[in-house]
Amino acid sequence: MKELINNLKGDKGIWSFVMLLALISFMPVFSASTNLVYVIGKGSTIGYLVKHLVHIFIGFGLIYLVHKVPYHYYRGLSQLALPVVAVLLVYTFFQGTVIDGANASRWIKVPFIGVTFQTSSLAMIVLMIYVARYLAKMQDKEITFKSSLFELWVPVFVILALILPANFSTAALIFSMVCMLVFVGRYPLRYLGAIIGMGITMLVLFVLFAKAFPDAMPNRVDTWMSRLDSFFDNRPNEDDYQIEKAKIAIATGMVYGVGPGKSIQKNFLPQSSSDFIFAIIVEEYGLIGGLAVMGLYLILFFRFLVSAHKAKSLFGKLLIVGLGFPIIFQALINMGVAVELLPVTGQTLPLISSGGSSIWMTCISIGIIISVTKKEEEIAQELAEKEEREAALQQLIDEHILREKQREEAEALGLEQPAAYSVEDTSVNPMSAVFGK
Known part of the structure; x- marks a missing residue:
């Protein structure tokens, strides 16, 4: 064990807080799984706990393997992986798995293994690395709108167009994170404003087309509109049931919570172990538990900022920002939905919610970030050894x-x-x- 710990290179703070979040996830997932066992009648609580343990174990295996790869290798890999991701998204759009009777698919089933996989999560990672590569390449060059439109934004919009019909929240999150990343990478603001305007225009055109020709393609436009109407105008919606149960759970928890495993609302929340697990955490561990989880994400966010500041190369800085910040924003979105600050989105709580692909993609992002911090540690160690020799x-x-x-x-x-x-x-x-x- 000591030898294994010594082999963990990179920022020890990121390692520690990621491990702590993973450990915290076991009790809420184990508790919320009773909804699937006793209400829906699927599996056993121990089975779900073991399944979650396997997902976490594989996730940390991915972190370990990915952080061993020098991060500059991901420059070329992003260019090779982007067409592959586009093909997977097309396959998902037409042949993907439909969940709970939804009219659009987000998942594909891995052959021979039987594991479902959300391709949009992989697309986000590849796209953020691709954007970071472009910005680093153009660091000392003048960026023109025409050249950036074809080299940067056309691939971005193609990927977003393939994700949008089935998963608006993920497409919106990716687009906002790409805009944030190019802003940090000093992309001209006048060009960025034009791109945002183009993105909004294309979204409106897509919604109008889907409304005019509802049978032309599978989409969830009506679901988005219903959720937005319900959120802003207080109109009745099928998601109101989940929000009400989540608010009841949070109100029941008060300051200290009802105790581990004693949640009542987990039996009524359909997505108690994934989308609304934060409500179960607050119900069982109270306001103190909810603030503790939020604090861990904010500390992790601070570690990302420190690591990005220490990184010597622009590509390393942008990798940490592009892959680390979406994890934190996704966590904040999940918490905001649970307390009805945001409309229902379907975003999970990273490293805590159950689900294989969401955990694994988060772990891959963490692994790449740690790979950047590992390189900086190696450079610092080389400098220290050089100074010692001198x-x-x-x-x-x-x-x-x-x-x-x-x-x-x-x-x-x-x-x-x-x-x-x-x-x-x-x-x-x-x-x-x-x-x-």
């Missing part, structure tokens, strides 16, 4: 000069001279002592 060399040189001065003084006074030394004598030869024979 200091040792300077000390030996000083000793050599002192010995020569003593010999000259002895010769001047006619005293016995110190024995001559060989150039191979590392005790007086500074170059041999520091660098070897």
Whole structure:
């Protein structure tokens, strides 16, 4: 175990808080799984706990493997992976798995394994790396709107267009995070304003087309509109049931909570172990538990900021921002939905909600971020070793000069001279002592 811990390179703070969030997830997931067992009649609570343990274990395996890869390799990988992701999204759009009778699919089933996988999560990672690569490449060059439109924004809009019909919240999150990343990467603001305007225009056109030709393609436009109307105008909606139960759970928890495993609303919330797990956390652990979880995400956010500041290359900085910030914003969105600050989106609580692909994609992002911090640690260690060698060399040189001065003084006074030394004598030869024979 000690050897394994010593092999964990990179920012120890990020490692610690990610592990802590993963450990915290077990009790809420185990408690909320009783809804699936006793109300819906699927599986057993121990089975769901073991399944979640396997997901977490695989996730940390991915972190370990990914953080061993030098982060600059992801520049080229993003270019190769982007067309693959586009093909997977097209396949998902036409042949993906439909969940709970929805009229649009988000998942594909991995052959021979039987595991469902949400392709939009992988698309976000690949797209953020691709954007970071472009911004780093154009660091010392003048960016024109025409060149950036074809090289940067066309791939972004293609990926978003493939995600949008089935998952508006994820498409909106990706677009907002890309805009945030290009802003941090000093993309011209006048161009960014034009891109945002184009994005809004295309969204409106898509909604109008879907309304005019509802059978032309599978989409969830009516679901989005219903949720927005319900949120802003207080109109009745099927999601009101979930929101009301979530608010009851939060109100019941009060300050200290009802205790681990004693939640009542987990039996009524359909997505108690995923989309609304934060409500179960507050009900069982109270306001203190909810604030503690939020605090962990904010501390992790602070570690991302520190790591981005320490990164020497622009690509490393942008990787941390592009992959780390969406994790935090997704967590805040999940919490905002639970307390009805935001309309229902379907975003999970990273590292805490149950679900394999969401955990694994979050872990891949964390692994890439740690790979960046690992490289910076290696550079700092090399500099420290270089300074140590230089200091040792300077000390030996000083000793050599002192010995020569003593010999000259002895010769001047006619005293016995110190024995001559060989150039191979590392005790007086500074170059041999520091660098070897």
